[in-house]
Amino acid sequence: MRAILRGRLVIETPRRISVDTGIVVDNGIIVDVGKYDEIAARTTDASVQDFDGIICPGLINAHTHLELSVFRKEQFQHKDFVDWVMQLVAARTSMLSDDLHIECSNAKRDAEERGTAFFVNVGNDYELNSSFGKNQLFQFEQIGINDSNADRIFSRAEPLVNQKKGGETALAIHAPYSVSPELMRKIKAYNNGRNSITSIHLAETSDEVEFIRTGKGRVLDLLNRRVGDWKFDVQGLSPVKYVDSLGILDEKTLCVHCVFVDDDDIKILRDRESAVAICVRSNRELSGKVPPVKKFVESGIKVLLGTDSKASSPDIDMFEEVATFYKEFHGFLDPARVFGMATSDAADFLSIDNSQGAIAPGKRASLVYVPFNGKVEDAFEFLATEAHGKTKAVDC
Numbered sequence: 001m002r003a004i005l006r007g008r009l010v011i012e013t014p015r016r017i018s019v020d021t022g023i024v025v026d027n028g029i030i031v032d033v034g035k036y037d038e039i040a041a042r043t044t045d046a047s048v049q050d051f052d053g054i055i056c057p058g059l060i061n062a063h064t065h066l067e068l069s070v071f072r073k074e075q076f077q078h079k080d081f082v083d084w085v086m087q088l089v090a091a092r093t094s095m096l097s098d099d100l101h102i103e104c105s106n107a108k109r110d111a112e113e114r115g116t117a118f119f120v121n122v123g124n125d126y127e128l129n130s131s132f133g134k135n136q137l138f139q140f141e142q143i144g145i146n147d148s149n150a151d152r153i154f155s156r157a158e159p160l161v162n163q164k165k166g167g168e169t170a171l172a173i174h175a176p177y178s179v180s181p182e183l184m185r186k187i188k189a190y191n192n193g194r195n196s197i198t199s200i201h202l203a204e205t206s207d208e209v210e211f212i213r214t215g216k217g218r219v220l221d222l223l224n225r226r227v228g229d230w231k232f233d234v235q236g237l238s239p240v241k242y243v244d245s246l247g248i249l250d251e252k253t254l255c256v257h258c259v260f261v262d263d264d265d266i267k268i269l270r271d272r273e274s275a276v277a278i279c280v281r282s283n284r285e286l287s288g289k290v291p292p293v294k295k296f297v298e299s300g301i302k303v304l305l306g307t308d309s310k311a312s313s314p315d316i317d318m319f320e321e322v323a324t325f326y327k328e329f330h331g332f333l334d335p336a337r338v339f340g341m342a343t344s345d346a347a348d349f350l351s352i353d354n355s356q357g358a359i360a361p362g363k364r365a366s367l368v369y370v371p372f373n374g375k376v377e378d379a380f381e382f383l384a385t386e387a388h389g390k391t392k393a394v395d396c
């Protein structure tokens with residue numbers, strides 16, 4: 001059965017808002033978009049649903065960890081990032097797995113109902129994460145600081161990814177301080193061979209910078225406590241320069257956080273055409289600082305938005321993330337641009353623009369409605385400042 005969704009305002013792309021517009025949906029796919037009168041005249045055998053507000057495409061969460069959705073950030077009383085990691089690892093180890101799937105699936109569904117259409121989901125538990133459905137890029141995250149274990153870790157992970165269970169899957173590099181050069185290279189080569197994205201947490205904390213540069217500091221404590229026998233080849237480089245020296249950065253690399261980067265690092269990220277995923281709320285919680293987004297934007301680096309997990313962020317609702325991001329950076333970013341980061345820019349980078357990121361024929365009808373009685377020219381500002389908490393996925 002076809003349905004026509006009639007929206008007072010329809011945001012088709014970050015550059016195109018149309019008034020009194022019809023969206024024809026057939027079996028979950030958008031088949032026609034246009035002026036409502038014209039759509040109604042050429043569409044037979046369709047029910048009409050009226051929406052007196054904004055209809056926009058569902059948002060894309062470029063970084064989250066669905067498997068951590070059972071946590072609340074308040075339960076971790078950490079004094080720094082390493083402390084948080086230690087508490088998180090302990091909490092995960094002591095958790096019973098029976099309810100994990102249900103609780104994490106519920107958290108994902110809540111986010112979907114509030115308007116997130118797609119997730120770049122980083123996780124260590126292959127079976128659990130594969131069960132979260134097809135509207136995700138599951139980044140199966142690998143950890144291993146010793147090169148001597150790289151073959152073993154890689155050959156254990158690769159056959160799982162090749163199974164192609166539940167949604168698109170690729171391997172992910174956890175971080176430069178937890179993955180050895182050989183394992184990073186193997187993961188990157190494997191993903192590039194499949195034209196897949198590789199995500200890596202990068203330059204998230206000052207502790208990470210200190211360790212990669214000097215081999216000292218709090219990350220040293222973490223490795224000593226968690227790994228025991230390990231080695232790291234200190235070269236005095238920043239995290240960005242270090243992973244670049246290993247050939248990890250290119251146009252298929254998604255660098256998550258990038259809070260502690262200097263101008264040279266930014267130039268490298270731009271030259272390699274890597275994207276950055278910004279999780280402002282998590283960064284404030286774990287790093288006490290936000291990334292230099294103005295410099296990223298001015299450099300032409302592709303900026304995407306993510307929520308990170310509920311272990312460091314209040315929720316995984318992308319409209320909440322957009323509101324916080326826009327509040328932080330509205331001085332130099334207009335709201336349509338921010339909306340683009342969470343929709344079409346993310347879809348382009350992830351190569352899912354055939355199905356996500358805009359309202360157009362052929363794409364999935366992952367649509368969001370929010371009541372709004374203001375003017376068309378205020379629609380993006382409203383979405384970025386007031387819509388959070390009021391958005392609802394359109395059931396069609």
Ligand SMILES: [Zn+2]
Nearest residue numbers: 065201256308
């Ligand atoms: Zn993360």
